[in-house]
Amino acid sequence: MSVLRPFKADDLFKFNNVNLDLWTETYSISFYLNYLARWPDLCLVQEAPNGKMMGYVLGKAEGHSQEWHGHVTAITVAPEYRRLGLARKMMDELERISTEVYNGYFVDLYVRCANILAINMYEGMGYSVYRRVAQYYTKLPHEKGGRDQEDAFDMRKPLPRDTMRRSVRPNGREIIISRDQAP
């Protein structure tokens, strides 16, 4: 239960309680406004009844022909609002828009291979590992590093248009590409 509304430019003044969390990066103004200037309908905010920001998602649409898809660039929920199913609601909406407005084949996202919790959550939402991108992330200061910290899984969920289910493959975890090959 929350207000689901469009992400707006002045939300940059409001997102501190979400972004002060260690796992959420704060980017330049242009980063956010670029998303809003191109895919405003894929940028959403969850707000508590008292107006506090609970979380947000920033997405985009990209790719050619059968690779045309919705992409989740950032999804985050403030610590105090976790385990309320907010991420799922935002993903549902993003998938709906990717289908109804953009007519994409699938939605995808990147996640650290070591982030088992998140991977399980996305699998629960119908995503599966499509491939592994080597050295996609930089090491986090407080982590040991290592392959699973730095590599990303590219996880995909087919949308109705992907009738052949090309965005799902059982051996995705074994297919490794380099960072340069990733879009």
Place this chain on the structure above:
Amino acid sequence: MVDQEQRKLKPIYDALDSGSYKTAIQTCNKLLKKQPQHEVIRALKALALLRANKAEEAIQLCDEILASKPTDDTVLGIMQHVLKHLDRTPEITTMFEDAFKKQPANEELGAQTFMSHIRVGSWKNAQVIALKLFKTFKQPKYLFWSIMSAVLQAQNAGGVNPGMTDNAPILLNLALRMITSSPIPSYVSPDHFYLHLTILKTLDKLDEAYELIQSERGKRLCETSLVVDELRREIFQAKGACKEEAVLCGERLSKKGDRNWITFLSLIDSTFDVIKLNESQSQTETDAAASSTDSKGAGPPSDAKPTNSEGNGEVDPELTPKPTPHPELPLEPQALIDGLRELFERLAKEDGLKERGGHLASLQLEKRVRIREEGQGNPVPDTLLTLVKQYFSNFSDKNCCFEDLKPYVATLQEGELTSWIAFLKEQADAKDISTNAGLARLINVFKLQRFSKTSARTEAEEQADSAAYLKAYFEALPDLPETELQPADDLAILAANALVSAWVITRKEPYLHQALVVLEYASSKSKQNYQFRVLAVRVYRLLAANTPAVSHYRTMDVKQVQTDTLSHLILARGSTYSLAPVGDVGMTQECIAASDIYNQNSSDTADMILKAFQFEKYSQITEFVEFEDRLDNSLQRDLTRLEYVRMKFTTEKLEPEALLLELQELEFVLEKMHHDNRDFAVVPNYQPRGQSLADQTSMGVVRGFQWLTVFLQLYIRAYARACRVETSVASDMNTFLSGWLSEMTEDEKTFLKFSQILHEWIPCPPLQSREAAMAALTGAAVASDATAAPTQNGSGDAAAKTNGDQERKQSPPPPHVKQDGSAPVTVEASTETAVKYFEDAAARAKALADQGELLWEVCHVATLAQEAFVLLQIVSLPYTSKSGKSKIKITDSGSVVESLKTVRTQAATHLRAISTLLTDIAEKEGASERQDEWAEGCAALAEVDAALGTEFAGSVAKKTLEARKTVCEGLAKGILKVVAGH
């Protein structure tokens, strides 16, 4: 051919890219020998010169190139860079316009011209160019650019006074004509549609807007675009289409699985609007019936024709039809309310505990019913309390339960509260924190208890509560790695709240020490938790321990746009802890770091506005322009700027030349309409209802627009004197002070009075015109007009009456400032009163220290006295400056100079006394007994858990005391330096 050209230019680009600007210039020169008129090379040379810091040459070459009116794409692109760096952005527009005039068939040039107008916010020119582009190149996109520009113009977006302009209706009607005659319909995209609806809504053409929305395409767009749906809701509301809204929301909730809280709220709101409408209609019917009975003396009420306007039976019912009740909505209020009740109950049942929407909507509905019943003088139904308890039982294992319930608990009446508090007590007694759910429940109980009790809290209560919170904290604290957030964290936050509250009640400082110990301990167990750090920053600053405050702030990694919203945490009255005079530039650096975002905004946000035009995201453009404006005119930006000035001028040589530039900047800032973007909600507040932890932990009253205005005026007035120029700021302090003192500390008020003493006591020197002052600054020869005889106005009142101050317009109070009519401030200005300020400051600092007030207050008095000394130097500059350009001959200035000297000497004596006081404090803080004493004050914590015993408390004490010592020592030495240096 092209390749050859590229090969030729490549070395220049390479040199520029690698930062070898000298090489770039040389290469350009070499090539220009063969082709002296090669435009691209000339432009690149201008760029290289600029980068090599050869501004004069760059400017000359740039002017030459512009005079040739270039049209080449590459040249224009490079020149755009050059002009931007030279701060000559408006000329970019002219350059593109000239080029487009020369080549009207060049579409790219036209688009660039349009963009250059958008970049500088000249919407009107943009509108004209875009229309021209549309007529020439027939692309619908250009028509919509023109429409959007007209809308921006009507809104005066980004202007000094945003809001609808007088000619808005004309502009918007024009925009509407363009959109309706467009070759493509507005429903091609949500953003085109949004623009269309915005225009109609602003023009109050709500029926037309409604019709568009209700079309098949319109409905579809509302379903797939949240922005459009938001606007739809606003239009429904403006039109009074509450029935339609209620039906729509009801359908979405019951049939389409919508659980957006906004839909719940809108359903409730619109249903109550329907009730109101029905009631006013039946009232009208009764009235109409009554009047018809009166006039005709016959006819049953049902025969009376209903009308829309009260008591006016002449309105033709055909023209203003009675809104027909929606077939799906009953008419009776009770039936409508019961309908909602049933719906919410059904949804709550269907969704179970996975979804709070239906459950919370029941509470929201009962709250509305309660307000309605109260308004009608009916007894209040008791359903709300039952629902609150039920909601608690269902969701108290979720962190957000407290927040969810707050607004409803706040509407409970006294008797209900008693029952509610008893209920909470039962819950607390039955606690079981062996599970995370049980722990979350207890935390919710504690938070609700603090919020629910309306009686004033006592020291004993806060002591007992903080102990209870801490006890639970230690019981619940699991062995999670310190990089994880601990589920028990909020218990430590609650304890810190209670301890600060105990300090507020008693002013016993050890409670603040205890709060710090708790926060430091909890922070060490949960390093990611930013709330501990935010609170610690505030408490450390109250205790004048600036180093750990800044260190916690830095660990939070505040960056980018966050510096605008959060830098107030360490920069509020930041000059209090500036050790700049002794060479520690930590605080000035923080000011600079916090200000970088404003440059980023100026350079980047405009690009994003252009991007929104390129991608035709019309729903975003106004928002972007407003965002840019909010950041550009941010209150925090200028509070920081002023703080920086106050830190900086303690170390710099005061020169009228530099002050003149500073003066103009401050005058510019004073004209701004500021926006307060500061985020105080990051300070976790669990204080009793009506109290705010952010306010309680503020170093002095929270500053705002009024504080900024007063201090700006104070310095503008002083700088103007120093530079001997006129200013529009009033000379009479009351015109800018009366009623604006609420954001000042007592000591700041005293400081202001001192500034007035200076203004009245030091005779105003002969003034020169701004032009002459500027000319002197730039070295141009202008006949000095500063040869007049000095004006004698040292008599105290009516300062500067003879020098034209009086004629000057008083700057009007900014519209956002309310005058509260406090008593006027008067001062007696003389050498004695000027000296007395310093004498009083020294005495006050000592008294504060002796009475054991918070150390920040002592530092505050000390830094203000130091600032007063600098202010004295500034205002007396015309009499003391030895610099040739500003040296003036003031006849008979000897006595002034003499009395200035007296004040300075005596002020220095008192400042040295303050310095000694601070040195003494520093020494005491450094003594080992202080540490023991400090740790002893925290003994109560050790009783709760040994982890907070002497060892840990001692380490926090050590850190705090060392930091206090650093501040006091630094300030003490700094004062001596300032006194000696000026």
